Amino acid sequence: MSPVNKLRVAIVAPSLRILGGQAVQADRLLRAWRNDPDVDAWLVPVNPTPSQALEWVTRVKYLRTIVTELTYGPQLLRQLAQADIVHVFSASYSSFLLAPLPALIVARLLGRPVILNYRSGEARDHLRRSAIARWAISRADRNIVPSRFLVDVFRTFGIDATVIPNIVDLEHFRYHVRDPLRPRLVSTRNFDAHYNVACTIRAFRLVQNRWPEARLTLVGGGPQEQPLRALVDRLELRHVTFAGRVMPDEIADFYAAADIFIQSPVVDNMPTSVIEAYASGLPVVSTEAGGVPAILTHGQHGLLAPLDDHERLAAHVVTLLDRPAYARHLAENGYAFARTCTWPAVRAQWLNAYRSVLDASDEVAGPVAALARPAPELARREPVPAPVAQGGARLRDGTRSAPTLKAS
Helix, strand or coil: CCCCCCCCEEEEEECCCCCHHHHHHHHHHHHHCCCCCCCCEEEEEECCCHHHHHHHHCCCCCCHHHEEEEEEEHHHHHHHCCCEEEEEEEEEHHHHHCCCCHHHHHHHCCCEEEEEECCCCCCCHHHHHCHHHHHHHHCEEEEEEHHHHHHHHHHHHHCCHHHHHHHCCCCCCCCCCCCCCEEEEEEECCCCCHHHHHHHHHHHHHHHHHHCCEEEEECCCCCCCCHHHHHHCCCCCCCCCECCCCCCCHHHHHCCCCCCEEECCCCCCCCHHHHHCCCCCCCEECCCCCCHHHHHHHHCCEEECCCCCHHHHHHHHHHHCCCHHHHHHHHHHHHHHHHHHHHHHHHHHHHHHHHHEEEEEEECCHHHHHCCCCCCCCCCCCCCCCCCCCCCCCCCCCCEEECEEEEE
16 A cells, blocks of 8 residues: 655745734644644745844845845745645735745746635735736646635636635634623724724724723734824824734734724735634624625624725724624624634645645646646636545655545
């Protein structure tokens, strides 16, 4: 009988030194695969730490990027050569050119199958503007995204994609019922323009007019922090706390201390923060940006407002406070959604995805054939179906993995 070996998966993604959604999800995936009987996964950071002699460079703009790329390239060659499968996390615009694109190219040169895990809410504009992105993404063996929103966006450019949701740990984010429901709001979005935290602050002004003792905790950091602090002062708000950036292991405490989650992005995909709020038992109020409606049905999992509409956001918060039983109903539905994002719910989906691209790669003549495929504008590639249970995928060393599972 052929020996059963683990699939070796190189996960190319930001480390937690870049504290954001990609890094958090990559870290959760790596933790989930730890000691798994079928997969041996490791991180290939897109933000590698330079040698100690060059550490000072990380504080110098532009020079930091040059040194990072010079470190990243050789690391890709070494690490991807050891992998059976390359799993690349991807954002958009310049980040795509600096991190995912080199990984895609190196993987192809080494003849390794690639899963591109695209995660940006700015996908439509990115793909419209960038022929390079369209060309590169269409040549991944499989595109996996965290929401139906991105599946629909990719389809408009002739690119197929499959949904595997973000992961949440229900042991870490503990559900509890808010009774009584108090006017304690939390937002866990970074202070970047596309998260529009200023809209949340303006909404809170109206909430505090109705509930003078209302509190708002802002967890995050970023270039908008000083303007946001100035807005709080100008609106003469009380009980607003800027908590700063918080590591993933500590953020559950902020959800646990709040009663309502609020966010107001103008661009978004499948925000991990919303799933974390669901898991913690918080009713959610959000703007209807990007992929948010794909995970939050208005009146079922939470309440949605138009983009940049602080008055509607505030009205939704007041509705929850006035109707606590309704707020608890929404929180219960949100928690049910969060249960579909746990590791037991998604593990088989990732395992089948890995095995399907490895099986498909056996039929490809080599990296040149893969690079020669026509662009999506000329020929749309059919998705590769997940194989039914059979002899397992062939690994780089010629042995086979354990039999695959049929995707549900």
